[in-house]
Amino acid sequence: MRPKNIVLGVIGFDCHSVGNKILETFFTEAGFKVHNLGVMVSQEEFINAAIETNSKAIMVSSLYGHGEIDCAGLRERCIEKGLDDILLYVGGNLVVGKTPFAQVEEKFLKMGYDRVFGPDCSLEHVAELLHQDLLSREEKED
């Protein structure tokens, strides 16, 4: 089976690059074809990349505390560009300070993200969920 395309990047003007490299390596080894846009990626770039590469999931990172502002509106923009069914995952240090994770999660789910992760999530678990979510999207399409 062909590896599935996914787009990866750190959103906004966030330049924390260490986690991004780890995620690229990890998801490549987990059997995905990762299109890594690196750091300081705009919403527009995530979407353009997803279209050209036919990715069915976008993995957004935000580490520097401005995730809320940077991530808002991505879902709407995807729909506008015809990416109706694309999976949106977001993770990192999504907000400033010590807000309980459940609250953070709720906020990002409301924005239209499919799954939300904190900095200490298990990447094996994420990969599992991603495989499952992609499969169920495919079944829905058929």
Add this chain to the structure above:
Amino acid sequence: MSEAAVICVDIGSTWTKGAIFRHDEDRFSLVKRASVTTTTDHLPDAFYGVLNQLEPKRDWSEEGRVPLYFSSSAKGGLRVAVVGLVPEMSLHIARLAAFSAGARVVASFPYRLTRSSVAEIERSQPDILLLCGGTDGGNERYVTENAQVIAASDFGGTIVYAGNNLATDAVADALANRKLVVCENLMPEYGKLNTEPVRNAIRTVFLDSIVTGKGLSEIVARFGVSPVPTPLAVFNLVQAMGEHLEDWQNFAVIDLGGATTDFYSFSEAWFPESDAIIKGIIEPKVKRTVEGDLGMRISAESAFISGGDYLRTALGDEGVLSLQDYVHRLLQNPAHLPTDPKEIEFDRHLAGACIHHALLRHAGTVEEVFTTKGPVLVQAGKDLRRIDKIIGTGGYLAACARNQQSVLIGDQMPEAAEKVPLVPQSFSYFADRDYLLPFIGCLAKDFPKQAALTAVDYLVQSGDQVQIPSPTLCKGGHFL
């Protein structure tokens, strides 16, 4: 003709010109030149007309090898329509690739082809339709659907497919009854350029079918050489100069014609030391753009419209009205040459507007964005700030040099704005006074270093160093 000589001929839309060059050790020198009116219904007539002027005593029907090179831009040149996916990505790369193959892009469309865009393609009758989109293993849907739409259209030229490799079969099936050439993806990985295979494919199509269509195969058969599209000859020369001449590492060429303004640059597109982060692709070191709405005669009216604000600043409202009048007269008679100082001045400003807009469209921009880390510079497109030499070529600019008329380049750059154009900051101007670059360009593939040296020999530096009033970032940003 002595042994160590070559003949170069350029078949243009109005003039067919030729020159004999002596081939010395390390360079060429001009011996003689000639020109006749292009015979559009049968291009070889004017071609032989030029040869007869160059060497009246010779019988050209005789067998025998003649060292000869030729280029052509007659009958509309090489016309390409581009169909890509995302405008800033595959479509943008496809346009750059077509330009760098010497083509004029007559139409370009992103995403899905609509009925009206297909009608536009049929109407503009391109020689080639360049179809692309999707990284390798990426999006297949758009190229496949677009191929089906093209198959149902009246487009009769050749299709070059340079998109997602996994969609090749579907595209080939859809276009089974069409002339189709498949080459490597021009963006195999997201954001990565791979334009050489497309350029080669376009060249092959040009040689195999377009040359015959334009009635040039007779010349090919007699002399055993193939033509290059004239802009490709100049492109090859620009590349040769940059690769072989130490002093020419950052330069540009403006070819201002009656119908189009071509802009070539040789310079790195992005300098990591500039502190700017780049958005979109990193453009190629050798880049060509063509502006079909900017020209001195056939495109005078569209240049007048595009150049609106520029011309108003230069001439004032009243001046613009008189210029409009002049432009209308040019449309009646595109061969018109200015007859008095006032008309000379009109041409000068029209040229200024063409150069101004061609430069701004070729150049990238930088903008300052505020972040938690402080201000960040974001660059899109090509950074031309290091360009320190600009060459002017084409009939009009050559004549300006001969008549010692000054040329307006880089005046009136936009005031401080959100996005600052990355234009040359300070440069010397050189004129191709004898309009030899297309000839020398014909020699650039076989003799790159000699051609490069020859080009410099015939350029004349005119005027002083030109300083562009450097536009600054609106929020007091920092440049190199």
